[in-house]
Amino acid sequence: MSWLKRSVSRITGVAVAIAALLALPAHAQAQSIIRDTEIEGIIHDWSAPVFTAMGLEPDEMTILLVNDPSLNAFATRGRIMGLNTGLILETDNPNQLLGVIAHEGGHIRNRHTLRDGVQNAGMQPFLMTMALGALAAVAGAPDAAAMLVASSQYFGTLGALRYMQSQEGEADITAARALESAGLSGRGLIEFFENFRSQEVFSEARRFPYFRSHPLSSRRIENLRGPVESSPYYDEVDSPERMAEHALIIAKIHAFMDHPGITLREYPESDTSLPARYARTIAWFRDGQTDRALAAVDALIEEQPDNPFFWELKGQIYFEEGRPVEAIEAHQRSVELMPDAPLLRINLGHALLESRDDDLLERAVVELKQATVLEHDNPMAWRLLGQAYSQLGREGEARLASAEYHYAIGQVDQATQFALRARDMLEPGSMEWRRAMDIILASGATMDDLRVLDESTARRPTGVLPPEPVN
Template identity: 35%
Template sequence: MKRLAALLAVLCLTLFAARPAMAQSILRDAETESLLADMSRDIIVAAGLSPANVRVVLVNDQSINAFVAGGQIVYIHSGLLDAADTANEVQGVIAHEIGHIVGGHAVFQNDGGYTNISILSLLLGAAAMAAGAGEAGTGLLMMGQRAAIGKYLAFSRIQESSADAAGVRFITGAGISGKGMISFFNKLTAQMHRYGYYATSSNPEVDPFAQTHPMSADRVQTLQADLQNAKAWNKPLDPKIEARFKRVQAKLRGYVAEPETTLRRYPASDQSAPAHYARAYAYHKSGYPDQAAAETAALVKTAPDDPYFLELEGQILLESGKPAEALAPLREATQRSNNQPLIAATFGHALLATEDKTNLAEAEQVLRTAVARDKENPFAWMQLGTVYERKGDEPRTALATAERAHLMGDVRTALISARSAMGNLPQGSSDWVRAQDIAMVSQTAMEDQKRKRR
């Protein structure tokens, strides 16, 4: 039964791998998204794709991983950014993942029939065990799962090798050094040694054919020759990109790590911009607003026009219960970032948080611009809904609620709110049409949910 449980666990891991992003929280930050877009743009173009259609999304997960799940989105775990020494290492990972996109790969798909083998053996095994033939049922399960898992692992290794080769073409085609790709694979090799994925004198039983990825040492050996022969191999790293990466990395560490860990890694003796960033978040999380404000003030002093430093200054003031004081830095951050939607949404929130009616018109303008440029921001829709509610505009309050619920996957609320909006908006208007679209999509989703429950 222990072996059966282990096999079932592998099956469950395989099945749920199709929806990893859904089980994790997405981290959104204006500075981080700008950096990831700039880091990946030339690689995307070299792959023959449009930068307007490919996104690199940060997932709040401390494991070292990245993946695609269909479409043109690359998901990067926060743990991978934390583990990387350079932006160039992350570029190597992005190139590999874009190789999956171009190759039409996905985390999980029904290819070659292995899904059917797995499910069929599960059903046959369960039926045999229910009929009293426990040993026979366990045997059927084990045989079927071995076949399914073996076929899946072999298929996965082929995809990974294909993505490796494509990643080499894309990163060299972009004129970016492949040294980061090699150094990051070396990190993976060290991790695999550490956690026992390689055969050693103390652990000689590791089977390379039981891995989803080719063994990292083998990958390095295969890729290194092609990367070293490229013209860009000895090209210096982009100093501006690398400096921006260190800032983003420190900001991320300050946000996700325990404050004690952050303050050890970035002691007060370190007066660099990344260190001020990390400590500002650590102190803010710990409930020390004065120390957080001091670190932010040090940042702003070094670069008074930096929109991301101004954003942080305003964010800390806002979340410390000082929305009126937050308005000036957030307004300037919004203007200097060319109305970046995430920054603008925070500014709109601050305007509302003052509870000053004279700020309502500006909040509406700022938030309408934010959602027009980034419709996938539930927080901005919630703030805009608050604007409409305070104005007494019930139809648009309902529409904003529908937009937010639709993004959050709350199909029932989305459907009810969209129908409410349709009932009170001018028929045929752009807002009415949008409410109709949400209602139709939500109705279909609810019907699908009902069918699955039967």
């Protein structure tokens, strides 16, 4: 699925259990982290030179897409930042969005997320919760992450995240310098701030969340204007290719987030641009007009046969219409075109699994295992892999996959129980057996603990097994 949405079933401390694949109710959709290979890839390509100019390793940076209509963004520990879809939709061009990303990168570069002197009593628990939420998303449990981020207001108020004006200025200047070093204009950041200059005089309650945590002032804008306008790249504009990518991002977010009727009004058939046709295809699919959506996506594929995301969308349409066998070919083509994208391999593995064809189970295992190699902490991949192994009768590997799933979402006790089960079913010394041992030892158990457990198991009456963990 190109747009993964899952609901949170419960949150107990840092232990998060997700009910995968359940559609979010309308009132909860503003609290999810979304995954989309296409949008993530575009934003990463834009941002990488700026992060490099800051001295940050692009591959170590994580940008979360938060499904929330409010205008907001954040940066926190672990080189993690989040962008609300509402903020993305408020940008007029790539340079404005990149300016915000550069600013958040400036906070990370200057270690503002780790400062001690300016945080009030609520800052530490707030940042801890925010970081845990972000890490959950990196692990592949996006809605678990979002709920932690959303619930962080209960551990520390929004006021706890307000940076001192001096730190905002430092992040602005760091962003401006990095953009210049990357050969880009910083004009977009000033434009973005100028668009919301009125926030300066709004009461706290009326301000957008972003400008509560990032106080805006005329002096701050003017302090930024000097270094930005003195840059030799100030007059540089976004290329037509980037403008097209920005338009596509905006269209795709609208198409998946808005009611289909709204999307079809915003992108009428008189608009023949690629983003508009893409948006209408998604809207028809979400509106249940399957034949129309399939005809539209086939037209897109005919125009761009090597676009993996058009093939992905075709596979998604078939899959969510309950036609997994027909989805396989489309998802297979998307993987062929982009073999290093774990989410695309998960799509294919899921379709193979849901085909109910025993002859395809081994192929499902291959695809899902490769997805875990590319993104080791993706719970969806591990959960589906456990199902595939179980259907093949490979119970030791199924238990290990379940252990990996629970470990990825922070349920260490459950992970340990499944790993113990797996250890007893796997060939001692095998790679899988060693991984089960790694999970057990990571829980804090020692080799002495395991020896005691083994002795206890040896004394247990024949045929009596410990309780099976609940998956």
